[in-house]
Amino acid sequence: MPFQPSRRRFLEASALTLGSRLFAQVPGDRPKQDASVKVLNPRNRVPVSIIIDDSTCLVNLNKFAIPQFAAANPGRYDHYPWKSWPDEIPDDFVRKFADWATENGVKGKYSIVPYPACVGRLDRQIPGWTQKELQGSIDLVRERIMPNWDIHPEMVTHTRIIDTKTGHPFPEISPKFMENWKWCGGRSVDEIADYMSYALTILKNIGLPCEGVTTPGGFGSDARPQLAQATFEACRDVFQTEIPHYFRDLYDKGEQSVAPLVQNVSGLDTDDPRCVVHILGCTGDWTGGWDCVTPKGADAFITSDGKSGRMVEVIQRGEPAIIVCHWTGIYWNGLEIGFEIFREVVKRLHATFDHLHWMKLSEIARYWAAKELTRIEFDVTHQVVELHAPFACEEFTLSVPTAKGVPRIKHIESQTKLQEADSRLKLEPGLWCREKDRTLACFKLEKGVSMIEFMA
Structure with missing residues (x-):
C-alpha cells in the first residue's frame, strides 16, 4: 500500500505532525465513569492482531x-522489476496461511481489494482467470479466512x-486521481x-460482509474528519454495521x-448510539513490504530472547499490539519470506508472553467502544456497580x-452468579478473581442497564 512509496515510510517522514492531525478529529460525547472502577483489557489480557494489506483474490496486486x-x-x-513478478x-498459499x-x-x-489495480471486478470477472477459479478463490476467503x-x-x-x-x-492519471x-x-x-x-x-455482492475499511496509502490523510464520518456512513449504509471501524495510521x-x-460519538442515551473506531497499527512492515524489499526481520518485532522489539514495547504498556504488513510481502513472489518471518514472530510472542489475546479488528473496536462509552456508577455503601x-x-x-x-450480574430480569477463577490469567466470561483489595470480573456486557452486586 504505497504512499511515496509506502505507508511506513510516509509515517516516518511525518511523525512530527501526524499526532496533531490525528487528534484534530472529533471524539464526540463521553459518559461519566466512576474513577474507582477500572475497565481493564478483555479478560485482563493484551490484545494482539495482524493487519494484512494489499490482499485480494488471485491477483498479485x-x-x-x-x-x-x-x-x-x-x-x-x-527500479522495480515488476514484469518478472x-x-x-x-x-x-492462502490455504497454507489459513491453516497456520x-x-x-x-x-x-x-x-x-474489490477491483484490484483495475484488472477486473471480483463481482464480475477478472481477465486471465476463469469464473470457476474466481468463485473458488472467493469461497476460500469466506470459508477459511473470514472465521x-x-x-x-x-x-x-x-x-x-x-x-x-x-x-x-477517471481519464486523468496523476496523484490527484x-x-x-x-x-x-x-x-x-x-x-x-x-x-x-x-x-x-x-x-457485499460476493458474500463477504465487512464492518470496516482500510485506506490505501495516503487515502484520507488530508481529510481525516471527513474520512471518519464517511466510514461510519458507508458501513452503516451497505452493511448496517453497529460499530464501524477503519485502519488509516500507525x-x-x-x-x-x-x-x-x-x-464521532453521539446518541449514547438513545436507541441509536453512534461511533466510529480508528484502529492504529504499532509496527512498520518489516516482513518484506508491499514491494518485496529486503525485510528487517523478526527481531524488529521481538528479539529471540523476548526482551526487546516493538511488539515487546507495546505489550508491556498493555496497549493493543497490532502488526502491519502486506500480503505481497508475505508471499514475496513465491519465496514466502514474509510468511517465514511471521511464523517466527508468533512463535517468539507465544514463548515470551502468557497473557496475549488474539482478536479481530472488529472485536477490538467493539471492546474499546464499550470500554470508553459505558456509563459506570458505583454505590460504595451498597457495593453495587451500575x-x-x-x-x-x-x-x-x-x-x-x-x-x-x-459478584452477580443482573440485567433486566436475568441474573448470573460469576464463578471464581484461580488467577487473573484464567479470566473469561462468567469468571471473577480477587487481587488484594480489588475484585476482577469478566462477563458478557449486555446492551442497556446492568448491575454488579456482591453477595455475601
Whole structure:
C-alpha cells in the first residue's frame, strides 16, 4: 500500500505532525465513569492482531499496480522489476496461511481489494482467470479466512480513482486521481462515503460482509474528519454495521499511544448510539513490504530472547499490539519470506508472553467502544456497580475496589452468579478473581442497564 512509496515510510517522514492531525478529529460525547472502577483489557489480557494489506483474490496486486503508480509519478518506480513478478498469489498459499493462522490462534484483518489495480471486478470477472477459479478463490476467503479475520475493502482499486457513476477510471492519471495520494483533499463526507460504499457493495455482492475499511496509502490523510464520518456512513449504509471501524495510521516507534480512537460519538442515551473506531497499527512492515524489499526481520518485532522489539514495547504498556504488513510481502513472489518471518514472530510472542489475546479488528473496536462509552456508577455503601452500556460486549472486564462477596450480574430480569477463577490469567466470561483489595470480573456486557452486586 504505497504512499511515496509506502505507508511506513510516509509515517516516518511525518511523525512530527501526524499526532496533531490525528487528534484534530472529533471524539464526540463521553459518559461519566466512576474513577474507582477500572475497565481493564478483555479478560485482563493484551490484545494482539495482524493487519494484512494489499490482499485480494488471485491477483498479485502490486505487479499490476506499479506501472500505474509509475504513470502518475514518472521516474519514481522505474527500479522495480515488476514484469518478472508472478501474476497470481495462488489459493494454495492462502490455504497454507489459513491453516497456520488457525493452528496458532492468530487473528486480524485481511483486505480484499474489490477491483484490484483495475484488472477486473471480483463481482464480475477478472481477465486471465476463469469464473470457476474466481468463485473458488472467493469461497476460500469466506470459508477459511473470514472465521478469524475481518474482511476490509482497501478502497476500490488501490490504484486509479473510479468514477462511481460509470464504473470506469477517471481519464486523468496523476496523484490527484490515484487512491493512494491526493483525491480526498477537499472532498465532502458524502463524496468519500459514496466511494467507500462502491467498494463495500462489490464485496457485499460476493458474500463477504465487512464492518470496516482500510485506506490505501495516503487515502484520507488530508481529510481525516471527513474520512471518519464517511466510514461510519458507508458501513452503516451497505452493511448496517453497529460499530464501524477503519485502519488509516500507525506508529512504529515512540511513546505515542496506539490504543484505538473512538470518534464521532453521539446518541449514547438513545436507541441509536453512534461511533466510529480508528484502529492504529504499532509496527512498520518489516516482513518484506508491499514491494518485496529486503525485510528487517523478526527481531524488529521481538528479539529471540523476548526482551526487546516493538511488539515487546507495546505489550508491556498493555496497549493493543497490532502488526502491519502486506500480503505481497508475505508471499514475496513465491519465496514466502514474509510468511517465514511471521511464523517466527508468533512463535517468539507465544514463548515470551502468557497473557496475549488474539482478536479481530472488529472485536477490538467493539471492546474499546464499550470500554470508553459505558456509563459506570458505583454505590460504595451498597457495593453495587451500575452500567449503562450503549453497546454489548462479550468479554467486558472490570476491576472494582471491593474484597467482599461474590459478584452477580443482573440485567433486566436475568441474573448470573460469576464463578471464581484461580488467577487473573484464567479470566473469561462468567469468571471473577480477587487481587488484594480489588475484585476482577469478566462477563458478557449486555446492551442497556446492568448491575454488579456482591453477595455475601
